[in-house]
Amino acid sequence: MGRLINRRPGRAGQVLLGALPFILLAAAYLMASDARLAVNPNDKLLPSVQSFVDAINRLAFQPDPRKGTYILWDDTLASLLRLGIGLSVATGFGLVAGVAIGLLPLARSAFAPVVAVLSMVPPLAILPILFIVFGLGEVAKVMLIVIGVTPFMVRDLSMSVATLPREQLVKAQTLGASTWQIVTRVVLPQTLPRLVSALRLSLGPAWLFLISSEAIAATEGLGYRIFLVRRYLAMDVILPYVAWITLLAFMIDWALRHLSDRAFDWQPGERGL
Amino acid sequence: MSLISVRNLSVRYGDFTVLERVNLEVAQQEFCSIVGASGCGKSTFLRLLLSEEQPSGGEIRIDGAPIAKEPQADRGVVFQRYSVFPHLSVIENVILPMELEASAFCGRFFGARRRRAKEEAAHLLERVGLSHVRDAYPKTLSGGMQQRLAIAQALIPKPKVLLLDEPFGALDPGTRQTMHEIILSLWEEEKMTIFMVTHDLKEGFKLGTRLLVFDKLRWDPQAPEAYGATITYDLPIDRRDVLPPELEAKAEALNKEPSRNEGPLNALP
Ligand SMILES: Nc1ncnc2c1ncn2[C@@H]1O[C@H](COP(=O)(O)OP(=O)(O)OP(=O)(O)O)[C@@H](O)[C@H]1O
Numbered sequence: 001m002g003r004l005i006n007r008r009p010g011r012a013g014q015v016l017l018g019a020l021p022f023i024l025l026a027a028a029y030l031m032a033s034d035a036r037l038a039v040n041p042n043d044k045l046l047p048s049v050q051s052f053v054d055a056i057n058r059l060a061f062q063p064d065p066r067k068g069t070y071i072l073w074d075d076t077l078a079s080l081l082r083l084g085i086g087l088s089v090a091t092g093f094g095l096v097a098g099v100a101i102g103l104l105p106l107a108r109s110a111f112a113p114v115v116a117v118l119s120m121v122p123p124l125a126i127l128p129i130l131f132i133v134f135g136l137g138e139v140a141k142v143m144l145i146v147i148g149v150t151p152f153m154v155r156d157l158s159m160s161v162a163t164l165p166r167e168q169l170v171k172a173q174t175l176g177a178s179t180w181q182i183v184t185r186v187v188l189p190q191t192l193p194r195l196v197s198a199l200r201l202s203l204g205p206a207w208l209f210l211i212s213s214e215a216i217a218a219t220e221g222l223g224y225r226i227f228l229v230r231r232y233l234a235m236d237v238i239l240p241y242v243a244w245i246t247l248l249a250f251m252i253d254w255a256l257r258h259l260s261d262r263a264f265d266w267q268p269g270e271r272g273l
Numbered sequence: 274m275s276l277i278s279v280r281n282l283s284v285r286y287g288d289f290t291v292l293e294r295v296n297l298e299v300a301q302q303e304f305c306s307i308v309g310a311s312g313c314g315k316s317t318f319l320r321l322l323l324s325e326e327q328p329s330g331g332e333i334r335i336d337g338a339p340i341a342k343e344p345q346a347d348r349g350v351v352f353q354r355y356s357v358f359p360h361l362s363v364i365e366n367v368i369l370p371m372e373l374e375a376s377a378f379c380g381r382f383f384g385a386r387r388r389r390a391k392e393e394a395a396h397l398l399e400r401v402g403l404s405h406v407r408d409a410y411p412k413t414l415s416g417g418m419q420q421r422l423a424i425a426q427a428l429i430p431k432p433k434v435l436l437l438d439e440p441f442g443a444l445d446p447g448t449r450q451t452m453h454e455i456i457l458s459l460w461e462e463e464k465m466t467i468f469m470v471t472h473d474l475k476e477g478f479k480l481g482t483r484l485l486v487f488d489k490l491r492w493d494p495q496a497p498e499a500y501g502a503t504i505t506y507d508l509p510i511d512r513r514d515v516l517p518p519e520l521e522a523k524a525e526a527l528n529k530e531p532s533r534n535e536g537p538l539n540a541l542p
């Protein structure tokens with residue numbers, strides 16, 4: 001087997017190759033951290049593994065002396081709640097508007113231009129407006145996610161609805177389907193896989209909006225904590241939090257992918273992406 | 274009285290005339306094969322019969338009344354592709370029309386009702402030879418099986434007219450043969466009128482009771498878009514299995530599209 005493009009790893013090789021970058025990253029960190037700590041034992045920039053363990057233990061498994069609750073879990077719950085509500089609202093709205101715009105010429109004429117313009121508004125630029133209008137409470141933070149994610153959802157779903165073969169819509173009509181029946185029996189079921197993938201693609205932006213708004217005004221939340229302890233250069237807290245957020249995002253994405261593969265097994269083509 | 278009458282039908286897209294002066298009377302239970310060069314407007318004609326599109330001029334009547342302005346259950350259709358719903362299994366595709374008719378809001382049957390509908394559909398699946406794959410999704414079916422499913426599905430609402438746009442165009446000769454037998458026996462059983470567009474003149478001849486050839490009667494080399502196609506040749510076919518020799522040459526020409534744009538075909542006897 002001469003050419004590089006034809007060389008494939010075996011099963012074990014695949015696992016090994018996949019793990020290699022992680023191992024290299026960890027090793028590089030440990031070496032750099034050791035080197036800095038050898039020079040200055042109080043260095044805060046690259047804490048040792050032991051200080052991570054201590055910080056995690058303190059935040060996740062010891063009740064907070066003042067409130068008596070577990071900080072990491074409180075933060076996680078608060079953030080996931082905001083994320084969940086924001087994404088649910090955005091997804092629901094995106095689905096309704098996307099199907100309407102993609103399927104109904106009247107709705108397309110009325111709303112496609114305004115969606116195209118609104119989707120160009122940078123959501124973070126209107127965050128101050130949200131705080132002014134909705135106050136510093138939960139609503140403003142959820143709204144930022146909704147406003148940030150919905151235009152993408154609407155456009156993505158309306159495009160996917162619009163690319164349904166015209167033949168299918170005609171066929172459905174010749175089978176006696178009303179508009180409502182076409183929506184519920186033909187369009188919606190075929191749009192759901194795209195909805196899940198749009199949701200997966202929105203996860204990144206949604207976390208970005210969440211952490212931004214938590215950084216500015218919150219009393220709990222993963223983003224709030226990171227920005228709070230930044231003042232003390234508490235890398236031993238920040239890095240585990242970042243890792244935890246990454247893990248959460250990865251797990252949500254993984255769950256959605258598996259849901260999609262299982263629930264929509266009628267779909268031809270690409271899997272495992 | 275004829276079931277379908279087409280009067281002075283024309284279709285223009287801007288300055289581009291696709292069809293003009295199409296006149297046709299079709300009796301109930303006729304099987305019209307439609308042939309013609311690529312791009313001459315055969316699919317457009319079917320779209321008009323379906324009401325997927327409105328004519329620029331003229332009219333189409335079914336049973337004496339102008340056809341509805343949008344596709345209805347009285348006219349079924351099978352396209353060359355995309356004719357079945359990929360998210361429904363074979364049996365679900367077939368019971369879909371029953372569900373749509375009986376359940377306006379849900380468009381869906383549950384429990385015993387659903388079982389009964391499936392039993393009803395089982396006979397039809399048997400007829401088109403799909404019983405063994407009743408729970409499979411269309412992506413796992415071959416092209417021929419998908420078309421048989423599409424035909425079965427289209428027959429459920431009992432359409433008066435069935436429109437087929439190159440339904441067997443993508444199938445191999447052996448599969449076509451089976452499809453021909455199936456469509457002929459269903460046609461006799463259901464007593465409907467069929468319009469079938471095909472590029473295979475032999476196929477059109479074998480299946481049809483009548484052959485319609487679309488072509489341009491007038492031709493302006495300076496402005497090829499100025500004139501549209503019409504029915505230049507309307508031949509009743511008495512169930513012969515062989516192509517008359519004078520049509521052989523024409524079959525050749527049709528298969529060699531689309532080079533022929535040099536003018537009207539020489540009218541056949
Ligand atoms: N919406 C449209 N706008 C402009 N031109 C169109 C439109 N629809 C069809 N046409 C033109 O009308 C002509 C006839 O198209 P049609 O699809 O009916 O041909 P056809 O006979 O079915 O061809 P084929 O055998 O290749 O399927 C083509 O030249 C096509 O470019």
Ligand SMILES: [Mg+2]
Nearest residue numbers: 315316317438
């Ligand atoms: Mg065509």
